[in-house]
Amino acid sequence: MITGAGGQLGRALQEAFGDEDLVALSHKEWDVAHPAPESLARGSLDLVLHAAAWTDVDGAEADPQGATAVNVGGTANAAALSDLLGAPLVAFSTDYVFDGRKREPYVESEAPNPLSAYGRSKLLGEAAAGEDAWIVRSSWLFGPTGHNFVRTMLRLGAERDEVAVVDDQRGCPTFVGHLASAVRDLVDADLPRGLWHLVAAGECTWADFAEAIFEDSGLECRVRRISTEELGRPAHRPAYAVLRSERPNAPLLPDWRDGLRACLAEIRAGDDAAT
Ligand SMILES: NC(=O)c1ccc[n+]([C@@H]2O[C@H](COP(=O)([O-])OP(=O)(O)OC[C@H]3O[C@@H](n4cnc5c(N)ncnc54)[C@H](OP(=O)(O)O)[C@@H]3O)[C@@H](O)[C@H]2O)c1
DSSP states (O other): OEESTTSHHHHHHHHHTTTSOOOEEOTTTOOTTSOOOHHHHTSOOSOEEEOOOOOOHHHHHHOHHHHHIIIIIHHHHHHHHHHHHTOOEEEEEEGGGSOOOOSSOBOTTSOOOOOSHHHHHHHHHHHHHOTTSEEEEEOSEEOSSSSOHHHHHHHHHHHOSEEEEEOSOEEOOEEHHHHHHHHHHHHHTTOOSEEEEOOOBSOEEHHHHHHHHHHHHTOOOEEEEEOHHHHOOSSOOOSBOOBOOOSTTOOOOOBHHHHHHHHHHHHHHHHHHHO
């Protein structure tokens, strides 16, 4: 079963687990801030892939309780269903649980210290998932659907000659298709439960990422490199958010540039199909 099936990761998980008998539930079908519907609780499941989340990082500063209800309460409800039905849980978390003060990749055993209401809600969500869950931390997700940086840059790059993009935050832009395949590997190999850092290989800043998007999509748009302070968003974000896994046999994801190419190819294929 997949929660948040309409989100970008939810959709990619549907593809990666597409050969299985899937129950894919959108926000409308199960608002995870409430306990699981009776029909689900009385059924049987093999695996709970919990991709539903409050992902509006700046919005969480204005409504931390709303973010907590979904990211902590929702994960507790997914964990309760998983316990009830004896179906292991995969919960998703984020690089934003770290403060980003280091200049070397963060591994699973490092102490988190979130800077934002979103990061705090995701960290509490990890605890709510319980010790028996696979807790997958990833970062800077993008895919062919939904709200993400690639789709925003493609839109802005087609409208403008120049965009201002932050150049003092580093991370690992991760294609949801690659993350979903890695999650499939984690589950199929029945690797030990607990925390796993699964992100694309390589690292870059948002400005580097924007330039790569314009280059690979043939858009003539310049990137003006600005600081986080200049952008002035409500939520604090880690300056250095590169994750790596220290765990044996961790599934390895392709480089973020390969993820970008795969994502752009899917977007083009979708555009061709629509015309
Ligand atoms: N996006 C990133 O850069 C990023 C980075 C690291 C980790 N993550 C984590 O990865 C997971 C997937 O994120 P994503 O990028 O796929 O996010 P997304 O595209 O925003 O998808 C989240 C989905 O959850 C749904 N949702 C929101 N509130 C809900 C609720 N109360 N009950 C049920 N569904 C609800 C949303 O539906 P509506 O749109 O209809 O509200 C949406 O379909 C999340 O745990 C996120 O924290 C994301």
